[in-house]
Amino acid sequence: MDPIFSARGIVKAFAGVQALRGVDFNVLPGEIHALLGQNGAGKSTLVKILNGVHPAGSYSGEITLAGAGVSFASPAAARAAGVGYVPQEIEVLEQLSVAENVFAGHTGLGEGVLIYRHKLEDRTRAILDDLGLTIDPKAIVASLTSAQRHLVMIARALALRPRVLMLDEPTASLSGTEVEALLEVLRRLKRQGVTMIYITHRLPEVLEVCDRATVLRDGRVAAELGREEFEEERFIFAMSGQRLQKLFPTHEAPVGARPMLEVEHLNVAGKPGAIYGARDVSFSVASGEIVGLAGLLGSGRSEILHGIFGRVAAEGTVKVDGQPVAIRSPRDARDAGIALLTEDRKRDGLLFNLPVGANITIGNLDPLSARGMVRGDRERSAILEAMRQLNVKASSPQASVAHLSGGNQQKLLFARVLMRAPKVLLLDEPTKGVDAATRQEIYRLVVELADKGVALVVVSSELEEVLGLCDRCLTIADGRIVDAFKRGEGGEDRVLRAVAAAQAETVRAAS
Amino acid sequence: MNSAAPATTENPTAPSLRNRLISFIAIGEVGVIAALLLLVAFFYFMQPAFLSERNIRAILNVVSFVGIIAIGQTILLVAGEFDLSVGSVAGVSAVIAAQLMTALAWPVPLAILGGMGVGAFIGLVNGIIVVKFRIPAFIQTLGMLFIGQGLIQLVTGGYPVYPLPKEVSDFGMSTFAFGLGWSFAFFIVAAIVADFVLRRTVLGRNLYATGGNPEVARLVGINTTIYKIGAFITVGALSAVAGMFVMADLQSGTTSIGSGWELIVIAGVVVGGVSLFGGAGTIAGGVVGILMLKVVQSGLVVIGVNSNWQQIAVGVIMVLAVGLDILRRRYFTVGAGAKTAAAKKAGTQAGKISGA
Incomplete structure (x- = not known):
């Protein structure tokens, strides 16, 4: 079977950092294809090339869709060509209805500049039915749960009848039963012949619904596996390049009585x-x-x-x-x-206007200062010590936190809360x-x-x-x-x- | 662990010349200082009298008035709020001080303190209403702009307060060095102190955190309410000081003191790289930005351009400066998440805070 969507020899660099070093990626018609890899492996870069966020010309290599070579100048061009994309973060217009969200920005709603609400709602209902969902098209999105909002985004992508649907970590913020419901939606779409790319960190979901998988590591394809080769150990090995020991370490010291x-x-x-x-x-x-x-x-x-x-x-x-x-x-x-590590790093954790070092010491400056003045030397050594202890990888304490991988951002926040020895x-x-x-x-x-x-x-x-x-x-x-x-x-x-x-x-x- | 962090292997104590150059250009103030020097050179080339002693003195004296307010505005913007009422506050404080020393015959120092108290009090009111009652700063301070204008008319009855006690006039005429007035001395000292506070102190760092993300700041134990209200009070008090310096300079409590300053102050600090969205910018940047606007205004007069073009020039420069700044940040923050709003703000401060 020929692939419906494929990329060949993709190379992409950012300011001297090699993000992708010759990646081949093939998606067969009608399959759910998992795209796996650790943070920094090049997964999101590849996704951004495939959905037009990184425009043609900013990378080298070829992309073909349904047998024809394509080059996307923008996300809109990729969408128009038939590449649907559902982002990881929920991006909805909260004050509008489900139907309005599903068709937001779509053209071809019929008669001239006017929008007929009932037509919009009927078409939305048809899409939601295909998904096996009972969300009311008239409901205001603000009243939906985050899982439902995610489904609305999937409906929005499907409204354009894409040839390939990319789902970027769709279960990252869902709980157990919600994940099950979503996977059921995917199985349903697959039965209807929709080709999907499933980007995720979570192996159990891959094992459950995906047909094939591509694993990236260090900007290269580390493994391309068919369903019959699916095995947890194998994925972990491909992603990490090593076999992980026992997943959860155990206590040395017994739990105290106090x-x-x-x-x-x-x-x-x-x-x-x-x-x-x-x-x-x-x-x-x-x-x-x-x-x-x-x-x-x-x-x-x-x-x-x-x-x-x-x-x-x-x-x-x-x-x-x-x-x-x-x-x-x-x-x-x-x-x-007491110390708290919040759930949402970007919203409630990091200060994007301050560099790595100041992000660690913020709120903890008292012991590092004298008469209200920050002691640069003391602060610097405290930062370096915290970064070393928690293995925060950044080029320097002055680096921007936006450039750190998710894992390093999280370790940075641990460094911040641990500075006070809670x-x-x-x-x-x-x-x-x-x-x-x-x-x-x-x-x-x-x-x-x-x-x-x-x-x-x-x-x-x-x-x-x-x-x-x-x-x-x-x-x-x-x-x-x-x-x-x-x-x-x-x-x-x-x-x-x-x-x-x-x-x-x-x-x-x-x- | 991943390929995206090759820089970890680099020896941080020995950056290459290229890296040093890049980080130098990445510093926010460099662009605006370069632009300032270019403009000065241009005006000097067109008309050498631009750099005459008299003209330099005139520019610096004028800059000092709005510059004093720009210091407060920069602090407030860093804390994540802004104040449109600064011009009105300068005017109200000046005419009230003038009335106190004339109509009520208060001793001059006491009347000056009274004027500052008025400014600080208005700042406190602005701060409480914005922070405690969650009225947007735009609305509250725009309202205060009108209230202040009205108060000026009420206090003066529409006529300048004149004459002022002799000490005030003498003070306004006196100079401390090179023919520069005391307002310039105050401006320089206040700028140095404020720059030090923002760069080097715990208070300064906490202000950046408050402006960057107030919820994160609260979660790490910073009392953001106090910081924001304090910043409003600072702007109010500094506006009052600037208003009274103008009063002394004019030797009259004129009703037009401060009129229209709010926009030039905001335009100036924004040209200097202070972010309207909070958490980014420096006093040095804000001060150089406002100096640049004044240089352009003066330069156009000196080379004989119709004065109506000044306004147009100020508008063009502001958009141009902020536009170039955004392009620069985009260039220096390519890579991970450069498209997100967070990252847009991110590039702004890395490298500016030297304490880390």
Whole structure:
């Protein structure tokens, strides 16, 4: 079978950095083709070439679509030629309806300059039906969950009837059941003959839905695998160039007896809309213990962390090392020895206007200054020490944080929160969007911190992570703790069952 | 671990000449200083009298008034807000101080303090309304611009406050060196102090963080409310000082003091590379930017161009300067995510903060 979409000998460099060094990429008609690789492997560069973000002429090599050579001058040209692209970040017009979003910017809606709402809605309904979805085309997008918004973006791409549909990490911000639903949509599209390129970090999804896979490493194709060759070890080897050891490291030191963090009757108001706050949440974390909060996106996991840290208003008592502390702001929490690593690096973590070094020391300058003046020498050595300890790879402390890979950005934020040697560390999705090698480093770091006596709370959408890393797992649903068990006392099925039971109860209570 | 970070192997203590050159060009102020020198050379070539002692003195004295405000505006922009009422505040503070020392016969130093107090108080009001009540700075300070204009008329009844006590007139006429007035001395000292604060102190760093991303700043424990309100108060007080210097210079509490300054101040600091979106820019840049605008205005007069062209020139230069700056940043931030809004802001400060 001839490929429907292929790239040959793609070479691309940025300001002297070789991003792609001769990549061949072939997608066969009707398949779901996985594109894998660690951050920095060249994945996003290849994607940007294929969807016209890097215009023809800025790279060398050839691209063919349905047998004919093509060169895209812009994303619009790629779209017009039949390359659909669904970006990783949700880009929707929140105040418009689903139908208006699906057809936003499309031409050919019929009669002249006027738009007929019912036609728009009918056509949107047809597309959503093809996807097997029951979203109302008239619904305002602001009222949808982020998973639904993602599906609206897929519908938008499909409205142009693309020959190839590229999906860029579509599950990065989805929870377990939402991922399942999305994969089901993809299987459905495949049955309808849609060819898809599936860009992801997550191996289980590749194993589940993809037909073939291309793995990039260091700007080259490290492996091109057919379904019959799919094997987790093989992917990991191709991506990392080495066989990874056991995925989760284990504690050296035993969990301490002394409770380091005690949370009693914590209540956090939910945001207006669908998301639950925290309702009467009580738990404690011993020194040296890692406690995981499992649950679906929007179950209130993050709100619990935000409530403890004073990011949002909360009621209840928080004790650190046995002492009750009044936390009205993040500053109070920080002074009490609590640190928070936020989920969204770009929005709530990095300061893009400051270089790498200042990003690490911001908020921690007091010991590095004298009479209000920053001591350059002290700051520089503290930065270099933090970068070395956490293996933050940047050309210098003056480098821009925008140039760092996702993994290095995450390690930088760890360096920032660890500078104060917190007693309690709250981690919200600590491995979201980082490559496999950094993930390992972060797991090792978490365990090391626990061994040193830090109390850790980890929120993660990946159940495997919660179960593998944590000493104790608290299952959260609808803002409440619905189950708690120690390591080894249950698996993913136990968490999912507890969530399902809680949801069933909520439905019963509502009816 | 990945191919995109070859620079890690580089020895940071021995950058190549090329890297040094690139990082030099990447410094924000270099472009605007080069443009300033070019303009000075051009006007000198057209009319050597441009660099006469008298003209230089005139330019520097005029720059000092708006320059004092530009210092405050730069600080406020770095903190992520801006103030359109600076001209009105300068005017109100000046006429109130003038009334205090004439109609109420307050001692001059006390009346001056009173004028500064008025400026600082208006800044406090602006700050509280913007930060606490979340009214956009554009709306609040535009409103304050009109309120200030009205207050000037109320306080003076529409007539200049004249004559002022002799000390004030003497002070306005006196010079500290090279025929430059005390306003210039104040301007230079304030600029040096403010530049030091932004570059070297914890306070300065926290201001950049506040302007860069207020939520991140809050999460790392910075009291962004205080920083922003403080920046508003600083602008207000400095506007008052500038207004009173003009009053002393004119030896009269004229109702037109400060009129129209708000736009020239913002245009000037923006030409100097201070970002309207917060978190980026330096005092040196802002000050050089406003100097450049004044050089152009004066230069056009000296070479005999119709004065109406000055306004056009200021507009063209501002768009040109900001446009070139954006192009430069785009060039120096190619690569990862250069297309994102975050990255657009990103290129601006790396390399400017020397503390790291």
